[in-house]
Amino acid sequence: MSDPRLARLKGIAPSILASDFGRLRSQVEEVVAAGVTTIHIDVMDGHFVPPITMGPIVVDALRGVDAVLDVHLMIERPERQLADFARAGADVLTVHAEATPQLHYALGQARELGALAGLALCPGTGTASLEETTDLVDLALCMSVNPGWGGQRFIPTSTAKIARMAAIARPGAAVQVDGGVDRTTIADCVRAGATSLVAGSAVFGQPDPGDAVQELARLAAAATGTAV
Numbered sequence: 001m002s003d004p005r006l007a008r009l010k011g012i013a014p015s016i017l018a019s020d021f022g023r024l025r026s027q028v029e030e031v032v033a034a035g036v037t038t039i040h041i042d043v044m045d046g047h048f049v050p051p052i053t054m055g056p057i058v059v060d061a062l063r064g065v066d067a068v069l070d071v072h073l074m075i076e077r078p079e080r081q082l083a084d085f086a087r088a089g090a091d092v093l094t095v096h097a098e099a100t101p102q103l104h105y106a107l108g109q110a111r112e113l114g115a116l117a118g119l120a121l122c123p124g125t126g127t128a129s130l131e132e133t134t135d136l137v138d139l140a141l142c143m144s145v146n147p148g149w150g151g152q153r154f155i156p157t158s159t160a161k162i163a164r165m166a167a168i169a170r171p172g173a174a175v176q177v178d179g180g181v182d183r184t185t186i187a188d189c190v191r192a193g194a195t196s197l198v199a200g201s202a203v204f205g206q207p208d209p210g211d212a213v214q215e216l217a218r219l220a221a222a223a224t225g226t227a228v
């Protein structure tokens with residue numbers, strides 16, 4: 001039987017990186033009330049990418065929110081931290097292929113800890129690691145910017161890569177795109193096969209995040225003729 005969290009991974013996944021951390025919980029509840037079923041949490045360690053953002057205590061602070069907590073680990077050797085994030089309430093643990101020589105182990109570990117396992121690929125990384133591990137991958141993440149910062153421009157070649165990853169991903173897996181997803185890029189991502197659309201600036205950078213998320217969802221649905 002398919003994990004019920006996979007169904008909730010569909011649609012817009014607001015990234016809290018662009019939120020106002022002084023009122024994090026209420027900002028998250030605002031987008032959940034607007035229909036969102038996934039919250040994207042960007043963890044950066046100052047090594048894999050230069051910035052340092054948040055750790056398990058922020059995941060724990062969002063415990064009980066009515067959404068899948070989707071944790072994008074931009075950290076080196078993520079297998080060493082997976083248990084802490086799982087204990088904090090992560091539903092999805094996404095690791096980067098570039099961050100560990102133990103990718104197969106890390107994906108299996110994420111599942112053993114009760115989370116869905118995600119595999120992220122940077123823009124310069126090919127899809128071979130997804131081919132090798134696809135049976136273990138619940139979420140295939142195509143980075144459409146170089147990881148590390150919100151508010152960057154979408155790299156246009158990403159749409160072709162989304163399609164390649166969607167073709168490799170196991171049936172039922174989420175295909176996620178992250179970086180520069182906004183009103184102008186979202187339709188192409190959906191047409192290419194993305195089922196989960198991370199948006200930071202295009203949601204929390206807007207005057208009304210609830211309205212912004214609903215507009216993005218409308219554009220995504222219009223791109224396929226169905227709701228995503």
Ligand SMILES: O=C(CO)[C@H](O)[C@H](O)COP(=O)(O)O
Binds near residue numbers: 015018042147150151
């Ligand atoms: O993983 C990330 C950056 O490394 C973020 O999820 C992503 O950049 C979202 O921000 P925006 O929608 O503003 O591009």
Ligand SMILES: [Fe+2]
Binds near residue numbers: 015041042072178198
């Ligand atoms: Fe992210």
